[in-house]
Every structure is written in structure tokens, then in C-alpha cells.
Amino acid sequence: MHAYRTHNCAQLTKENVGETVRLSGWVHRVRDHGGILFIDLRDTYGVTQVLCDPDSPVFAEVEKVRSEWCIRIDGTVKARDPELVNPKLPTGEVEVFVRDIEILGSAGELPLMVFGDQEYPEETRLKYRYLDLRRDVMQTNMKMRSDVVRSMRERMWNNGFREFQTPIITASSPEGARDFLVPSRLHPGKFYALPQAPQQFKQLIMVSGYDKYFQIAPCFRDEDPRADRSPTDFYQLDMEMSFATQQDIFDTISPVLAGVFEEFGGGKKVDNPAEWPQISYRDAALWYGSDKPDLRNPIKMQVVSEHFAGSGFAIFSKLLEQEGTEIRAIPAPKGGSRKFCDRMNAFAQKEGLPGMGYIFWRDQGEGMEAAGPLAKNIGPERTEAIRQQLGLGVGDAAFFLGGKPKAFESVAGKARNVIGEELGLTDQDRFAFAWIVDFPIYEKDEETGDIDFEHNPFSMPQGGMDALMGDPLEVKGYQYDLACNGYELVSGAIRNHKPEIMVKAFELAGYGEEEVKNRFGALFNAFHYGAPPHGGCAAGIDRIVMLLAEQSNIREVMMFPMNQRAEDLMMNAPSAPLNEQLRELSLRVIPQED
Template sequence: MHKFRSHTCADLRKANVGDIVRLSGWVHRVRDHGGILFIDLRDHYGVTQVLADPDSPVFADVEKVRSEWVIRIDGKVLARDETLVNSKLPTGEIEVFIQDMEVLGAADELPLMVFGEQEYPEETRLRYRYLDLRREKMQENMKLRSDVVASMRKRMWDKGFREYQTPIITASSPEGARDFLVPSRLHPGKFYALPQAPQQFKQLLMVSGFDKYFQIAPCFRDEDPRSDRSPTDFYQLDMEMSFVEQQDIFDTIGPVLQGVFDEFADGRKVDAYADWPQISYRDSALWYGTDKPDLRNPIKMQDVSEHFRGSGFAIFAKLLEQEGTEVRAIPAPKGGSRKFCDRMNAFAQKEGLPGMGYIFWRDRKPARMLRFKEFLTMTFEEIEEHDPAYSKELLAEGAERIKTAASAGDSERAEFLFDAYFGPHEAAGPLAKNIGPERTEAIRQQLGLGVGDAAFFLGGKPKAFQRVAGLARDVIWDETPKDPEDENWRARFAFAWIVDFPIYEQDEETGEIDFEHNPFSMPQGGLEALEGDPLNVLGYQYDLACNGAEILSGAIRNHKLEIMFKAFEIAGYDEAEVRRRFGGMAGAFHYGAPPHGGCAAGIDRIVMLLAEEDNIREVMLFPMTQRAEDLMMGAPSVPDNAQLRELHLRVIEPEA
């Protein structure tokens, strides 16, 4: 028999009853049932219940074991009584009577319990990550991650790609985040950098004649941490192709990712690749308040500025006199109660805005009896008698405007006015009173709302409020009643391509133009597009969003030197600076560069979605803390003086 085990702790079944077996693993928990000791023995594969009673030759030794000791046991497989079968365990029909035991590794008192899945502070979990990783949920997450990477590799090979490894030590390159610099011993005063991405190398591979490249690539960025972003390093499925257009990239990587999600969705619905919409960056910001929308939420925001321009609501009317301002509406189906509207207003204030305006629509019951055609034949007194609760001033105003439009032969306008003043949808709330029935009805019709619905309004320069608008959209969908078919809306993976990104942005304070997104993207329209307003230049650049997370980013690359130099010139970099920063790529483009493009999919985020985790650290083996520290290994650490001298470095202490 093998020195440590004949079976894993997941192997044994009823067919093994009577066998003499050897198991090794961790003591998951110990239970004393009237002098009989039961141990749940755990290894990477599963759990087997083993037991000892006073008749066992090693009973005294078994009494000493504690949680997380590593032991080896020899014993006989027994069938459990039918009333004691554990249907939740694959090994639940059997147990092993211990005949011999060896302690392979004793454990001190634990700072973190493995059994029970208790909650612990993040600092404790990361300091003792080797214990945290023993927990069932973490084991499953890491197995899932490994399986996802293996699936990605297989699917890319099946698509005709080969995997190539690019350098880890390279030159510093602006990719949108800070580099991690590595001092050179052989070249005092000079530094290497850890790559933020294999961007330049994979483009150089295309220039080198490799038609299809992929890599499970480590990337290093000195970034501020977020729940969906590591502050130091991450992994991506990186790919590049030659002689392709944007749609070719989509048609290659889209089915790969759909296949991965299908494989690991665990019963959740995965939108078919053919149904993934392509949404412009501008529309995504307008409709969803973000460039990574969650399409499981069907609510679309709309620009309703025209309904407030020159209106009686002075705040929005004056705001719209300023250049670059808008008023956007967030529809809230079934959100039409004052209590909910007040709650959403408080939400906006909590997020740092003055509040949100709102309108909600309720049933104007008496008006339901009134029909447009009979209204045209009624006198004012008859109309007033029909709806005595209505404001006489509005009643008179509405009746006059409706009959004037009808007399002029504009029946469409007359019917609209009738709906505004006397229709079944009565608008309520401070905004409705300020802007009047016609504007509120126009808003209702534009948004497609009805009785029991509401709309919320935010105004100003979109960049100042659209983040909160996007969050409010999610809160509204999350908290309002659902139709039966939407009750299980979370159990779905919904994808959207975000396209037509602007290449440039303007600093509001300095007026300077800089790259808003990837500087290596080919501008739509080529060199000619760069002759006009830079803020109107769009790139062949794209992201893939899934359930509110960006899981992929890519572009068709700018492979023509004259376009590349012009694109950088607009952002303030002359040709000499471009050659200094990107000399390898600029030099290569002199010798025949094919049209090429690619993308990178974030493995950590994809696994986070599949594992239904809210924090990326739950799917990484040894992540850093929020402060970018490794508490377990003690990184970052202070180098000793000999190391600093060898690297010709001095440390300047920060000022207090």
C-alpha cells in the first residue's frame, strides 16, 4: 500500500465496504458522540467520515487530534446505517473505522477556522491565506479559475491560435496606469518596467509574421485598488490577429467567451453570441450612465432636455442655458409612489448630488369615463361638472387649447392635449406642477410610462452626474416590483460590445487635448479624420461588458506611421518623443506592418462573475490588501544597504 493513501477522501463508495484503506488529510472537525469519536477527514478532493471507539487500538491517539492536524489513517470501510446516510456527501453512504493512525503534521491554535465558513476581517484572511484557502468555497473558486484558464487555452488552440510568451522585464510604456519600475544593476540610474500589458510585443509579433497569437498573460499595474481590480497584478487572455477588421475580432473571441460561460454557468442563462448588441460609447453613457452596462436591467435613460428648456422649473431651465448641459430621465416602471420617490431622492443626496427631481403618474379615475370625441361636443360647464376636483384654471386652459387645435384641423395635437389635461395618467410631484400637463405628458409618452410608474431627473454636464444616474438606474431596477418573468433576472450573463470610443478628451481646466483611451487605436477615417475637431475622432476600439463589469478591451491597431505620428502630435507628443517612447514599434512599422488588431479578456473578472463573487480577491490565490501589501510575505519590504549600493540607489524618506 502507498505510504500515505490508497484513496482520496472523495473516492470511497458503498462498493468499498469491507476494504482496508489508507487515507491522508486534514482533520476538518471532531465530534464526540457518547465515547465514539467521529472525524471528518478532508483533502483537496472531498470529505470522508472516519471514526474510532474504545475498541480501536489507537483510540487514545485519536482523542488528541484537533482541527487542521494532518493525519494518516488505516481502517476498514463500513456501511452507514440507512438513517445516518449523508446524501450531501459523495462518500455519505460509508465511514471508515480507524485501525491505525499517524500524525503527519500537528497544528497550533488556529487564528482562522476552516470549518464553518465564518466571516473574518480581510487582514486576517490575507495574513493567513494558506488557512483561508483551505476553506471549501476558496478551494472551489481556485479550481474554477484553473478550469476556466484550461478551457480558454483549449478553445484558442481550436481556433487556430498558438501561445507565445512575451517578456516580463521590459521598458516603461504609458498604458494608462503607473508602471512598476525595476532598477538595473548593470546600468546604474536606468530602470526596467514590469509590463502593464504585452501590447507592443504582440503587435511586433504581427509585424514578425505570426498571424494568430494568444497568451495567458500576467500584467502589472500600480493602481488604486477596487473591488473588481487588483492593485498590483492580474491575468488576461491576450490575443492578436493580422489582416482583420473589428468584426473579425468579435467573431473570433465572442464564441470563445460564450463557450467558457456556457461551460461554467452552472444552470444560469448565457446570452448567445449572436444576440450580443453593439452599443456606441456615447449611447451607452446616455442609456446606462456607464460604458460597462448591466443589460439584465432593461431600464434605458433618455435625454429629455427639450421638455425642460424654457419651462417653469427654473433650476433645469437656467441650467440648460449653459453649454454642454443636459437633463436626463431615468424611467422607473412600477416606482410610482411618493415614498419610493423620496427614497431615491435621498439616495442621490447620499451620493453627493443635491437630489433628483421626479414625476410619478397615478390614475385620474373620473377622466376614464370621458372620451375625446364626446369632449369636443361638451361645454365648459359640462367638462367642469365631469371632473370637479380639477383646477379651474388648468381646466379652462386645457379645454381652450384642445378645441383650438381641433378647430385648426390638427387632430393629432388635439388628442395629445386631451391626454395631457384629461387623460387617465395624472402626473404628480413638484416637477409636474412646475412644468405643466403638456410637458409632463410629452415626457411620459417619450419614456413609455403609465399609471403606477415614475421618472427621475438629473441635470448638468453629463460627466458630473452620469455615474450617479447609472447607480440610480440599478437601484431602481433592483428595488421595484418585477413581472414574473423577471423575478430570476440575476441568473443570467448578459453581454454587450461597447464600440466607437472617442480617442481624445479635453481637460476642462487647461483646455489641453490628451488621449482618452488607447493611443494605439486606429482612428475611424484614418489620417483624414485627424484633420478635424479631435473631440469628434472615434477609434476602432471596443470593450465587452458583462453584468456591469468590463471583461474585455481591444482595438484595431494604428499600423501606419504617418497616422500614428499625427495622432500623437494632436495629444502633444512630437515625432521624436514617439520614437523615444515607442522606438521598437515605430522602427518595425518602417518594414511592412500588416493591418492587425486584438483584445485582452480579464481572467480574474470573468472568474469573479462565474463564481458569483463581489470582490476580485476571492478568486485570486495570493492577492494584496487594499493598501497593496502582502501581509503574509511581508511585501513591500525595505532593502538593506548592500542591495541599495549595488543598485546605486538612495531612499529619500517621505516628509512627515
């Protein structure tokens, strides 16, 4: 007989009745029914009920076990009485009478219970992550994560891609976040960096002639944490293709992700990837207030400035006299009650705005009436024009925000999401994907007037060199994101593979040719030796699994995440280095002033 088990805790059925078996696992819970001890024995595969009564030669030993002790038992498989069968368990028709037991690992008083669904502070869960990971929901999440990665790999191999690994210790590269720097012992005063992404390496793989690359890549960014982003490291499905257009990238990665969501999405609807809409960055900001819109919500915002220009509502009419301002409306079908409108107005105030103007339409018996302070101020003619533009009717409402779009777009986007949720307009049984395209490459600093990159600096500008000869703020890149249910899942671009365009693109952002050569020398030099047109993207695995597992916090689908302060409470990281380590690296820690 095997030293630890003949079966796992999900295998035994009525076919095994009468057999002597050996099981190993953890004590999920112990129940004492009038001198008969019942133990739910758990391993990663499932649960088997074992029992022991005073007739067992090891009854006294079994009495000692407690929750989360790791034990091995030998026993005889028995059929449960029909009225005691548990249909929820694969092993629910049988139980095992214990004839021998070995304590493999005892457990002290538990800081958190594995059995049950009690809530514990996140700090406790992360400090004792090895216990937290034993819980049913975490076991399910981590198995799903593993299965999703396997599925992605298989789908990429089936599409003719090969997996190549890129370095973990490399040079610093601007990817939109802070690097984690690693001091060099052999080169005092110099530092490596952990890669924010394999960006330059995967482009060099294309220049090297390998055509199709993918990798389940670890990425490291020193970022401020939030619910859908890790503050230190994450994994992505990274891919790159040579001789590929933007549409080729879409046609390649979309079926891969659609297949994953169909396989693990619990039956939720996934639209045909060939029908995923392509929405420009500017339209996404206008219609949804976000470059990662939730299209399960059908609400589209619209510009209604003309109806308020010169109107009796002085706040908006005077606002429109300023350059670059506009008024946008958020339609709210079925939201036509003063109570709901007041609630949304309070929401805007919590977001730091003075409030949101609103109009709602109600039936007054002899016809429809527009109500609310805005309706009184602008009059029936303008109000009716707004209603017709928005396609609203009795029982509906509209909310209004004004100013320079960048100042209110994010709040408008949040308001749109809240309205969709509260009015039941958002389809909860669907994964809604959309490609966001035509990102601007440059942006202007409002304070200094300087031009800098708004998005990925390695993107090919639409129009090539000619586009760079005009207004930089009008230059769009072959850059794209894939949004799903309000989250960005994929980001990518067709790359700038021509050195002269690369130099000009960086020049517009204030980087001279020498700086480009110094910071991106490998790419710059490689592009002089027959670089093919190429492009690709990266899909965030943690965020994808978070959506599939119906979790709202990314730490629920990561095995050993950091907390909100980028601390590993279990491993006590970050920690202070030893003086010998600092001397070896020629480093000195300067104490922070209070």
C-alpha cells in the same frame, strides 16, 4: 501500500466495504458521541467520515487530534447503517474504522476556522491565506479559476491560435496606469518596468508574421484598488490577429467567452454571441450612464431637455441656458410611489448631488394624475409629453438629472442600476453582453484646454490619416470593450500599423516625432518593414471568474491577493531593502517628510 494513501477522501463507496485502506488529509472536525470519536477527514477531493472507539489500538492517539491537524489513517471500510447514510457526500454510505494513525502535521490554535461559514476580517483572511484557502468556498473558487483558464486555452488552440510568452522585464509603456519600475544593477540609474500589458510585444509578434497569438498573460499596474480590480497584478486572456477587422475580433473572441460562461455559469442564460449588441460609446453614456452597462436591466435613459426649456421649473430651465447642458430622464416602471421616489432622492444626495427631481403617475379614479414637485412646476401639458416620450403609465415614475453630462452621468448610471434592482427589473438569471464601440481617441482637459489621449493611443483612427486632419475631439478609434452585467470584461482595438499615422496621432496629443521614436522605437521601426493590419483584445480572467463565482470582490477569486493598501500581509510585502541591496543598485531611499 502507498506511503500516504490508497484512495483520496472522495473515492470510497459501498464497493469498498471490507477493504483495508489508507487515507491522508486534514481533520475537518471532530465529534465525540459517547466515547466514539467521529472525524470528518478532508482533502482537496472531498470528505470521508472515519471513526474510532476504545476497541481501536490507537484510540488514545486519535483522542489527541484537533481541527486542521494533517493525519494519515489506516482502517477498514464499513457500511453505514441506513438511517445514518449522508446523501450529500459521495462517500456518505460508508465510514472507515481507524486501526492506525500517523500525525503528519499538528496545528496550533487556529486564527480562523476552516469548518463552517463564519465571517472573518479580510486582514485576518489575507494574513493566514493558506488557512483561508482551505475553506469550501475558496477551494471551489480556485478550482473554478483553474478550470476556466484551461477552458480558455483549449478554445483558443481549437481556433487556430498559438500561445507565445512575452517578457516580464521590459521598458516602460503608457497603458493608462502607473508602472512598477525595476532598477537595473548593470546599468545604474536606469530602470526596467513590469509590463502593464503585452501590448507592444503582441503587435511585434504580428509584424513578425505569426498571424494568431494568445497568452494567459500576467499584467502589472500600480493602481488604486477597488472591489473589481487588483492594485498590483492581474491575469488576462491576451490575443492578437493579423489581417483582421473589428468584426473578425468580435467573431473570434465572443464564442470563446460565451462558451466559458455556458460551461461555468451555473445554468444562467447566455445570449447567442452573434446577437450581442454593438453600442456606441456615446449612446452607452446617454442610455446607461456607463461604458460598461448592465443590460440585464431594461431601463434606458433619455434626453428630455425640450420639456423643461422655458418651463416653470427654474432650476432646470436656467440650467439649460448654459452651453453644453441637458436634462435626462431615468424611467422607473412600477416605481410610482412617493416613498420610493423619496428613497431615490436620498440616494442622489448620498452621491453628492442636491437630489433628483421626480414625477410619478397615479390613478385618481377619474383618470391618471402626475404627482410630485416637478409635475406641479411644469404643468400637465409638459408632464404628459414626458410620459408619452418615456412610454410610462399608472404606477410608474421618472427621475431627472441635469447639467453637463460628464458631471452627472456616473450618478445617473448608478441610479439606473439601483432602480432596476429595487423594482425587480434586473434579470438575475442571465449574463448580458454588449460590445461598446466607437470610442473617442482624444479628450480635452477642461482646465488647460490641452488635447490628450482619452483611450488607447495605439488604436487606428476611423478614417485613417484623413480623420486626423479635422477636429481631434471628433476622431473615433477602432476601439472596443465588452461589457457584461455592469463590468468591463474585454478591451481591445484594431491597431495603428502605419508609422505616418502613428506620428500624426501622437502629434495631436502633444508628442513630437522624436518622443514617439524614443518611447516606442521598436514599434515605430517595425512598422517601416511591412507591418500587416492587425488587432486584438484582452479579457480579464480575474473579473470573469468573479462573475462566474457570483462574488462581488475580486480578491475572492485570486489565490494570494494584496489588500486594499497594496500590502501582502502574509509575505510582509512591500518591505524595506537591505543597505547592501541599495548600494548594489546605486539607489538611496529619501525619507518622506511628515
